[in-house]
Amino acid sequence: MAKTVVGVLGCTGLVGQRFVQLLAEHPYFELEFLAASEKSTGKSYGSLSKWLLDTTIPENLKNLKVKNLEDVDKSEAELLFSALPAEIAKEVELKYAKKGFKIFSNTSAFRMHSQVPILVPEVNPEHLELVKYWEKGFIVTNPNCTTAGLVLGLKPLMEFGIKNVVVSTYQALSGAGYPGVASLDILGNVIPFIEEEEEKVERESKKILGKLKNKKILYAEFEVTASCARVPVRDGHLESVVVELEKDLELDDVKKAFSQFRALPQKLKLPTAPQKPIIVLNAANRPQPALDAYAGEPNRARGMAVSIGRLKKIGRKIRFFLLSHNTIRGAAGCSLLNAELALKEGYL
Amino acid sequence: MAKTVVGVLGCTGLVGQRFVQLLAEHPYFELEFLAASEKSTGKSYGSLSKWLLDTTIPENLKNLKVKNLEDVDKSEAELLFSALPAEIAKEVELKYAKKGFKIFSNTSAFRMHSQVPILVPEVNPEHLELVKYWEKGFIVTNPNCTTAGLVLGLKPLMEFGIKNVVVSTYQALSGAGYPGVASLDILGNVIPFIEEEEEKVERESKKILGKLKNKKILYAEFEVTASCARVPVRDGHLESVVVELEKDLELDDVKKAFSQFRALPQKLKLPTAPQKPIIVLNAANRPQPALDAYAGEPNRARGMAVSIGRLKKIGRKIRFFLLSHNTIRGAAGCSLLNAELALKEGYL
């Protein structure tokens, strides 16, 4: 099978770099061009910005000239991954989609649009159907970094009836991009505020866990209360989650629901899908960002599994800590998995 | 008025040092002896252990010989502050109390004892009455560091009917004592586990907010779900709190209830009592440990006020972040305020 040619819009930031990293030697996709804002146009990718990841910048892309994100031509690629800032995405993504491009976007600009799915392939693969109703082209988004992990933890509980969710977060610095949080603000400190984050968690999780009916998504009806804080951690969003269920379960049933959870990406063996989307840790003091952020099989699925630990039952409430890698499962990795699903399901 | 002579049991650890610091030039109390375990007996306090606080060790205590905690004599002092480790406290405190000593203890050993109040003077001063029913001597405890802040935030909400509380914590390193947490474990990390802490928060808060009736404390009946995590912060426990109320309030009423809250210690003008026990912060990103841990008037009440911010209403739930200094309001400072109250109320 010939690989599908793809490009990345907004290739210079932290999530853009993750896209570039994850697309290197991908079995389905061939990354052939990179685009960014005007001030980067024409420069070689290697010269443009600080490479922020733990692997080195792919050799074959170092000298690639970065294109202007306004001038992408369909003859070059029809599939675009987008890590654009929301304000720019708002101008650009819909325009391109209407021209026929297929866009897998990490940005929040169109997440709440009624024709755009917020897709997590293990959670709501059926929402992908929405793209059928576009005339040509489409936008598929992944959730914001905190929601991506959360909905993976909620999905196996859906069958027991979720009444409400209270989540408090311990979010990593990389979630704020680069340069992001000033060191003077966060060294030895916690900042209990991330702009618009709680609102995103609350509305996106209800859309993702909603039902597709008559070409529309009916939002899930449980209440979500999110409290988001930044901590001095490099990668990995930790979340303390309390879910009130309708059913009164044994804790073991919940544990089983988590550890045995498999979904469509696992069945389809998508390259970026971890064998176990949820890893249940029994050690008393896990998951920890420093130890568990990169859970998932080495290589393609690294950082794609969420880790869950410290399960406890209080009446009909289930409490656990959940950890997911915010720029992989919570951003570029999820978007890539979305594209893999779309390809396998014949939407590309 | 002559000052009451006092001693500190367990003077070498982090909380013991706070007692020593806070008792320096105290208007009611004169610290005249220090006691610790056998291995420290007979040595000068200044030589014994690493001084861990931001002020220097009081000059007049540097050369004080430390006594054996087994050999304290009532002729020296009847009032003892205790910062002993729980296992030692279990052996020692009750023995001394039965000999007639009046003990204000930070340790958990007797907190759940039916004759021992867990006292926070702004919250349950009436529980002090329990000490009347001892034959001679008594033990008064303060709550564990996380609970001390929490109950101050819950107290003003009691009149609106608390149905349940979900709290997630971001706890400082000093809460683990010294040497405490290994740097390799916590640098750039969060550890979502503190032994026995969640259990303490859950049971102590219900006792503190319970009612004294017929010489007994009837525990408060709401449900508390605590999730406790350690973060790389020096001082100040931050808590994300969601309280479900029976009444449907306006957010402004809650704000007022917090900011106008005054209690007995304020009325009695106890030396360690802050003028406002709760400080409501309006800035979007507060409270923060690095900025707000020492809230309260300079000198005696420094670190005794709790800070509350990010108030939000979701149906009948109220969400806020609360911060309190874990070794002052959450330990030695609270114990000292307890003793001040006891003195003013004639229990000493």
Place this chain on the structure above:
Amino acid sequence: MAKTVVGVLGCTGLVGQRFVQLLAEHPYFELEFLAASEKSTGKSYGSLSKWLLDTTIPENLKNLKVKNLEDVDKSEAELLFSALPAEIAKEVELKYAKKGFKIFSNTSAFRMHSQVPILVPEVNPEHLELVKYWEKGFIVTNPNCTTAGLVLGLKPLMEFGIKNVVVSTYQALSGAGYPGVASLDILGNVIPFIEEEEEKVERESKKILGKLKNKKILYAEFEVTASCARVPVRDGHLESVVVELEKDLELDDVKKAFSQFRALPQKLKLPTAPQKPIIVLNAANRPQPALDAYAGEPNRARGMAVSIGRLKKIGRKIRFFLLSHNTIRGAAGCSLLNAELALKEGYL
């Protein structure tokens, strides 16, 4: 004595805020206006920027309208403290000095100017004479933050003949201003590079320790090799210093030279002068930024003393670690002490 009215140019940054903090209720100076760049003009100081220091912003300045730094009038104040960025200072300071303003500047723009002293009152008070040779007005600078501490440690050794100096630094985050260093860059890391810093240390220390002769400064002739690195510390620059001397001293002589060092500011009892400019610490593991950055008497001289420890002798080389507070002794505090000296010496 009536207080001298003063203003601060560049009042919004980290050093500007230190000036504001240190000038509050100053016995010689009355801070009456604040100036910043055009975009801040006309706004109240309290609304302008994030207050970054551990004390609260002075009440009386909160509502003061900030002036445009281009429009300062001599009728308002003749003495200006400057914390301007170097590029702006280059345009503004000399212009004002020529109009007759007396400028005490923290910026590097004119430090190497032949008529401008880099003044550290304990080290080279005689260099202040240079201001006599200006027609009207003048500029007095303090050294960059690393040099300010270093020259205080070198001064007592000058009489023994310094042959060369090798210094490696461990510099705090606040030295980079705000927002300064990105948290992603420095969390759990050291960055062995600070732009232009090594050059500044090398040339400024030789000017400061030089001799004034015939209205000119003859630079000291020893060699300085500086290696500057940033560490994840909030305040306090630590320096590892190796000085090769001409004389072969006993280590005790060096210790004495440090601990007995007193200079003109101590004799004049300048308000911001610490009683002991150099504090020799005997503990094996000091000085440490977290413990010693604020050395010096509480209030006015807090953070103005340098701490020296770990003295060692290797042949004719003396090795020690030196710590000084980079935004107090290394910036605003030194500049203020310069102005105090100038006032007492009749230059204002």
Place this chain on the structure above:
Amino acid sequence: MAKTVVGVLGCTGLVGQRFVQLLAEHPYFELEFLAASEKSTGKSYGSLSKWLLDTTIPENLKNLKVKNLEDVDKSEAELLFSALPAEIAKEVELKYAKKGFKIFSNTSAFRMHSQVPILVPEVNPEHLELVKYWEKGFIVTNPNCTTAGLVLGLKPLMEFGIKNVVVSTYQALSGAGYPGVASLDILGNVIPFIEEEEEKVERESKKILGKLKNKKILYAEFEVTASCARVPVRDGHLESVVVELEKDLELDDVKKAFSQFRALPQKLKLPTAPQKPIIVLNAANRPQPALDAYAGEPNRARGMAVSIGRLKKIGRKIRFFLLSHNTIRGAAGCSLLNAELALKEGYL
């Protein structure tokens, strides 16, 4: 070629774990037993202690029963790697060596013994000859973690005549073992003291760079002045180095000497030898622990290369920053490379 069976003494600590990690699937050696102190005897390795490294504990060793370090029998293995604490090593290593065991030790106990080489295969492979003069068995040590990196940086300069060396260090937490440094001591701080470290650097580097003559090592004669400090970094010791040379070189010659440096391990293609022992970085702000600690080819040589940057010339002095991984090149990795050399050279 059959693999040589080996064991690890002191397998539970941080360096012991590195030995275990690096010996997994080694082409020359087969790790067949693990030994530790009495209290661990008979327990399975996986149950014994906290695994502190970034890879998981090798599956085949999880259930291996740990032996008592006092009861190792030569029939099991003649080659022992030792990561024992110095006090225990002092009792045990020489005893075993005299019984005929060949010991490659990371501990300091016998480093200064006249018959024991401190070996860094790229620097002084000829010193290995010393083991010939033992009756049976022998001890080969690697240097302490700071020295291991330093001597690699000094070796290429030896031909230009080293007059003296001034080194200041920025040492990682893992160098102190586990639990090691208390988080309360080092969070946001630098501690300018590591017990005995400076003495080790000074004496070990002169022994390593000394000449073997008539079965004895004549120490190098230049002067070394070390100043050692601990910083809040996980792995990777950074060193600021100033070397005074006899020759007046061009900076480019030094650069070339570093980047073209190859030695015996490279010629012999030892499995753990990096292709380039020294990597010269041209970026202005490198090397950095967070980015460069693991320099060296992936897999076996990961963390075995030292990185050098910020080369500068001041007269006859050369200044650079050097970084090496303290528990790989500075401990277990170096010891393993020593054993590989010994095997290839026929000493096993």
